[in-house]
Amino acid sequence: MLRRSNPIQLATIAVLALLMQTVTGDVATAQTKKAEAEFTTGSSDPLIDFANQQIRQTWDDNEVKASPVADDAEWIRRVYLDIVGRIPKAEEVDVFLAEDDKTKRSKKIDELLANPDYVRNWTEIWTNLLIGRNTPDRTSRLGMRKFLRESFARNRPWNEIVYDLVTAEGHYEENGAVNFILAQLQGNIRSEDYHVEATAKLTRVLLGMQVQCTQCHNHPFNEWKQNQFWEFNSFLRQTQRIDHDKYDPESGRDVDDYSELVFRDFAGPVYYEMRNGLVQVAYPKYLESEVSPEAPNRREELGNLMAHDDPSHTVAKAMVNRTWSHFMGYGFTRPVDDMGPHNPASHPELLDRLSEEFVKSGYDVKQLVKWICNTEAYNLTSRFNEENEFDKPSAGEVPLFSHMYVKTMNAEQLYDSLLVATNADQSGAGNFQQVQQQRERWLQDFLRIFGGNDEDEPTLFSGSIPQALLMMNGPLVEKAISAEKGGYLHTVLSSSRFRNDNARIQALFVSALGRLPSRYELSQLSGAIRKYPNKLAAYQDVYWALLNSNEFIVNH
Amino acid sequence: MKTSTPAGMSRRHFMNHLALGGATTLGATHFLSNLEANAAQVSNNQKACILVWLGGGAPTIDMWDLKPGSKNGGEFKPISTKGDLQISEHLPKIAQEMDSLSVVRSLSTREADHTRGRYYMHTSYVPNPTVVHPTFGSVASYELGTKRKNLEIPSFVSIGGGSMSSGFLGMSHAPFVVDARGQIQNASTGGMDKQRLGQRLGMLSTIEDGFIKSGRGDVGQAHKDVYKKAVNLMTSDQMSAFRAEEESAEVRELYGSTPFGNTLLMARRLVETGVPFIEVQFPGSWDLHTDVFNTLKDQRLPLLDSGISGLVRDLKQRGMLEHTTIVVMGEFGRTPRINQNVGRDHWATSWSALIGGGGLQGGRAVGETDADGLRIVSESYLPGDLWATVSHALRIPLNTVHTSKRGRPMKLANGGQPIQDLIG
Numbered sequence: 001m002l003r004r005s006n007p008i009q010l011a012t013i014a015v016l017a018l019l020m021q022t023v024t025g026d027v028a029t030a031q032t033k034k035a036e037a038e039f040t041t042g043s044s045d046p047l048i049d050f051a052n053q054q055i056r057q058t059w060d061d062n063e064v065k066a067s068p069v070a071d072d073a074e075w076i077r078r079v080y081l082d083i084v085g086r087i088p089k090a091e092e093v094d095v096f097l098a099e100d101d102k103t104k105r106s107k108k109i110d111e112l113l114a115n116p117d118y119v120r121n122w123t124e125i126w127t128n129l130l131i132g133r134n135t136p137d138r139t140s141r142l143g144m145r146k147f148l149r150e151s152f153a154r155n156r157p158w159n160e161i162v163y164d165l166v167t168a169e170g171h172y173e174e175n176g177a178v179n180f181i182l183a184q185l186q187g188n189i190r191s192e193d194y195h196v197e198a199t200a201k202l203t204r205v206l207l208g209m210q211v212q213c214t215q216c217h218n219h220p221f222n223e224w225k226q227n228q229f230w231e232f233n234s235f236l237r238q239t240q241r242i243d244h245d246k247y248d249p250e251s252g253r254d255v256d257d258y259s260e261l262v263f264r265d266f267a268g269p270v271y272y273e274m275r276n277g278l279v280q281v282a283y284p285k286y287l288e289s290e291v292s293p294e295a296p297n298r299r300e301e302l303g304n305l306m307a308h309d310d311p312s313h314t315v316a317k318a319m320v321n322r323t324w325s326h327f328m329g330y331g332f333t334r335p336v337d338d339m340g341p342h343n344p345a346s347h348p349e350l351l352d353r354l355s356e357e358f359v360k361s362g363y364d365v366k367q368l369v370k371w372i373c374n375t376e377a378y379n380l381t382s383r384f385n386e387e388n389e390f391d392k393p394s395a396g397e398v399p400l401f402s403h404m405y406v407k408t409m410n411a412e413q414l415y416d417s418l419l420v421a422t423n424a425d426q427s428g429a430g431n432f433q434q435v436q437q438q439r440e441r442w443l444q445d446f447l448r449i450f451g452g453n454d455e456d457e458p459t460l461f462s463g464s465i466p467q468a469l470l471m472m473n474g475p476l477v478e479k480a481i482s483a484e485k486g487g488y489l490h491t492v493l494s495s496s497r498f499r500n501d502n503a504r505i506q507a508l509f510v511s512a513l514g515r516l517p518s519r520y521e522l523s524q525l526s527g528a529i530r531k532y533p534n535k536l537a538a539y540q541d542v543y544w545a546l547l548n549s550n551e552f553i554v555n556h
Numbered sequence: 557m558k559t560s561t562p563a564g565m566s567r568r569h570f571m572n573h574l575a576l577g578g579a580t581t582l583g584a585t586h587f588l589s590n591l592e593a594n595a596a597q598v599s600n601n602q603k604a605c606i607l608v609w610l611g612g613g614a615p616t617i618d619m620w621d622l623k624p625g626s627k628n629g630g631e632f633k634p635i636s637t638k639g640d641l642q643i644s645e646h647l648p649k650i651a652q653e654m655d656s657l658s659v660v661r662s663l664s665t666r667e668a669d670h671t672r673g674r675y676y677m678h679t680s681y682v683p684n685p686t687v688v689h690p691t692f693g694s695v696a697s698y699e700l701g702t703k704r705k706n707l708e709i710p711s712f713v714s715i716g717g718g719s720m721s722s723g724f725l726g727m728s729h730a731p732f733v734v735d736a737r738g739q740i741q742n743a744s745t746g747g748m749d750k751q752r753l754g755q756r757l758g759m760l761s762t763i764e765d766g767f768i769k770s771g772r773g774d775v776g777q778a779h780k781d782v783y784k785k786a787v788n789l790m791t792s793d794q795m796s797a798f799r800a801e802e803e804s805a806e807v808r809e810l811y812g813s814t815p816f817g818n819t820l821l822m823a824r825r826l827v828e829t830g831v832p833f834i835e836v837q838f839p840g841s842w843d844l845h846t847d848v849f850n851t852l853k854d855q856r857l858p859l860l861d862s863g864i865s866g867l868v869r870d871l872k873q874r875g876m877l878e879h880t881t882i883v884v885m886g887e888f889g890r891t892p893r894i895n896q897n898v899g900r901d902h903w904a905t906s907w908s909a910l911i912g913g914g915g916l917q918g919g920r921a922v923g924e925t926d927a928d929g930l931r932i933v934s935e936s937y938l939p940g941d942l943w944a945t946v947s948h949a950l951r952i953p954l955n956t957v958h959t960s961k962r963g964r965p966m967k968l969a970n971g972g973q974p975i976q977d978l979i980g
Contacts (some may be wrong), residue, residue, distance in 0.1 A: 037935040053849045383771045384772070394773065441765070463782045465789055467727070467733065467782070469789075470741070520766070521763065524759075525762065528755060528759050531755065532755070536610065537752065541752070544756055544759075545756060545759035548760055548773065550763075550764050550768070551766075553779065554779075
């Protein structure tokens with residue numbers, strides 16, 4: 001499909017194409033008409049039509065006029081960030097914009113799902129969800145990643161992945177799936193609380209149910225009762241971590257060796273105390289299915305019920321809701337992991353239908369992504385207008401998906417995008433392992449500063465002064481604008497293709513923001529550049545400003 | 557075109573320019589427009605709290621609540637103080653200031669694990685998988701910092717690190733971490749002159765404003781606001797609060813002329829600048845499972861003694877003690893029983909914290925443990941009661957309620973009540 005060609009040449013062509021698009025100015029009107037007709041990415045699947053109808057219905061019901069379809073430049077940056085976790089390279093933007101094919105969006109979605117970066121991105125997302133951004137003590141992030149990487153690379157059915165996460169036993173690097181539960185098992189095994197965090201996390205992340213409040217009391221405003229928490233909890237009682245130490249001759253002390261998740265001898269019911277001091281008893285029970293307390297392996301029972309024997313498809317619904325929220329900024333419920341009769345979904349029929357089809361597809365995660373990315377809603381611009389500006393979930397409104405919601409990049413997306421925009425990984429790179437280590441180091445630094453709160457909704461900007469300082473003055477951006485050989489700035493400045501200030505500024509815009517500068521921006525920036533005695537410094541500062549801008553750090 | 561890196565960049569050089577030049581010399585880009593020449597105004601009467609954190613859990617039975625005559629008593633003797641209580645013989649300088657400080661001797665806090673104890677003592681809440689509670693410094697920042705319009709530096713500073721998260725109060729109230737020398741990570745812009753910084757920021761402004769105007773919601777403006785604060789910080793006169801070395805040798809001597817003393821001095825300068833909450837990490841661990849008495853007597857206590865006594869005296873001389881609350885504690889105390897390695901282990905059942913200033917009563921021992929230090933024989937207190945006492949001193953209303961991201965109301969200091977003997 002894509003011939004090996006000179007990226008700079010392509011860049012020039014696309015810059016011109018883009019420029020013409022901007023200058024002609026009636027792109028927006030043309031696109032509005034297109035949206036009013038039938039929008040399609042080129043993919044034909046009745047489920048996508050159904051989704052579009054459902055979403056349009058809520059627009060009509062709420063009398064909003066949806067925003068037009070995003071132009072290709074806006075959309076390509078978004079779909080890269082969402083599927084492969086980074087912005088597109090300048091030449092990837094160029095090729096896509098230059099392509100004249102009505103089905104190019106759906107083709108791009110397929111192509112990105114086949115890209116190894118999809119596996120890397122999904123592994124990263126789920127590692128963070130399952131064990132958090134800060135790895136708990138004696139838990140193997142490496143093992144967790146390995147399990148997920150292998151699973152997503154083979155596109156294993158989601159219910160099988162869930163089954164493994166729930167039932168796994170063994171060494172934390174040999175069977176990486178154990179790290180999900182291992183990460184939640186800390187403290188004293190004799191304590192009644194030993195399995196509490198695992199209970200709360202498992203139900204929340206895999207089932208989209210928040211039963212944790214019912215650990216101590218009946219839920220004040222949903223139907224979960226206190227016994228439900230302890231019923232789930234009793235499935236996990238036959239579980240414990242074993243930490244192995246080894247002697248370190250250098251320090252003369254015992255140090256961590258490895259950990260494992262093993263079967264723990266436990267039988268009978270779980271006892272818990274009610275607020276009024278009465279002691280109650282709970283038996284293993286998953287939703288409506290009771291399990292004999294004599295069952296030899298309760299976690300296997302639970303895994304089977306969740307993955308294969310749940311007529312309400314709770315696991316599928318939770319995954320659909322979370323994946324929808326990943327792409328759209330908001331799920332069908334808020335929070336995304338608090339589903340149930342007390343918290344009705346914004347688009348219940350769509351959620352049910354998507355879940356049903358997801359099950360029918362054999363819990364095919366890539367298929368789910370395709371459905372979502374090919375919907376009309378995912379393809380709209382993030383600009384809103386007077387007739388849909390109240391579709392603003394950040395102000396507490398129920399999302400209507402009448403325009404794309406702006407998401408802020410997470411730490412991983414930001415890092416990987418900075419590398420793309422600047423080729424920083426290519427200028428003085430080193431081998432794969434060094435590059436990985438550098439990434440880990442920077443992410444640690446960044447997360448310490450950034451907070452990395454796993455609870456934050458992606459649509460909120462939670463930036464802080466230290467984060468701004470890290471971007472403004474930190475080593476990564478400094479390297480990005482250093483104009484070392486191989487870096488993007490060097491490439492632009494040393495190429496005879498970009499002869500004048502305007503062409504160079506345009507190239508830097510495409511690389512960082514995936515779009516051309518407006519006329520106003522161009523005149524302001526080229527005016528500013530002329531005041532510099534040193535041209536290199538001028539371009540470094542343009543790039544610095546682009547990489548530090550609000551537009552760079554958001555996915556819109 | 558030249559593509560090499562320009563030579564002659566020196567970060568320090570530029571920061572000096574910025575910091576000394578301050579508000580008046582910078583270019584007129586509107587990023588910098590709200591800098592005012594008088595922004596570094598000293599405000600002596602603003603309420604503040606300095607938390608000195610004894611990480612690892614200090615053996616308070618050897619410091620504030622000695623048990624002479626008990627098998628648990630250990631090697632140290634109590635001495636009389638200027639207050640109405642006795643403390644360890646190895647804290648003689650603090651003893652001279654005890655008319656201004658009190659000891660709460662009946663903390664019972666149940667969390668004897670480092671991580672859980674640290675969380676509990678900082679937030680007043682036990683760890684809970686559903687929510688991250690804010691450390692009290694973030695609460696003070698949220699309640700007080702936002703009202704101090706002249707404050708250009710963050711309103712919760714953690715010197716030496718080791719504080720906790722701002723939780724659901726958000727990143728703008730997270731501890732702003734500086735190292736023990738007051739160095740701020742990434743606050744320097746390399747060897748760039750101020751004119752070029754202005755040019756950079758001007759270009760940034762062009763791009764940011766375009767995005768803000770594109771009709772995509774509040775994120776763009778929120779980002780610009782944070783950058784504005786960061787630039788103000790980089791260029792603010794108030795940054796000098798972080799430079800304890802600007803104090804005279806005489807003042808530094810008062811604090812013991814140690815790195816720890818300098819961090820406390822920095823804390824005082826931050827209070828003067830208007831920062832409502834400063835947490836100072838004590839350098840060195842108090843997790844003394846072995847050889848507790850020698851370590852205390854030769855290392856930890858002399859350092860603590862000169863530092864804390866210096867801080868109290870200095871604040872008093874400047875008339876700031878009435879407005880500045882001091883809390884000295886760690887995540888728990890240590891076992892009354894002395895183990896086979898002449899150490900003490902983790903103990904949360906009955907232990908002490910030092911608290912004073914801010915208009916609180918000094919010279920008192922509040923609460924009581926039994927003769928062996930094993931049990932509390934008076935009313936006992938929780939971290940929430942300590943922080944409610946501090947809230948009282950900071951004039952944060954006790955009925956303040958914060959709302960978690962999931963909409964749950966959270967009482968200030970977990971509903972703790974001010975300790976009557978301290979506020980009476």
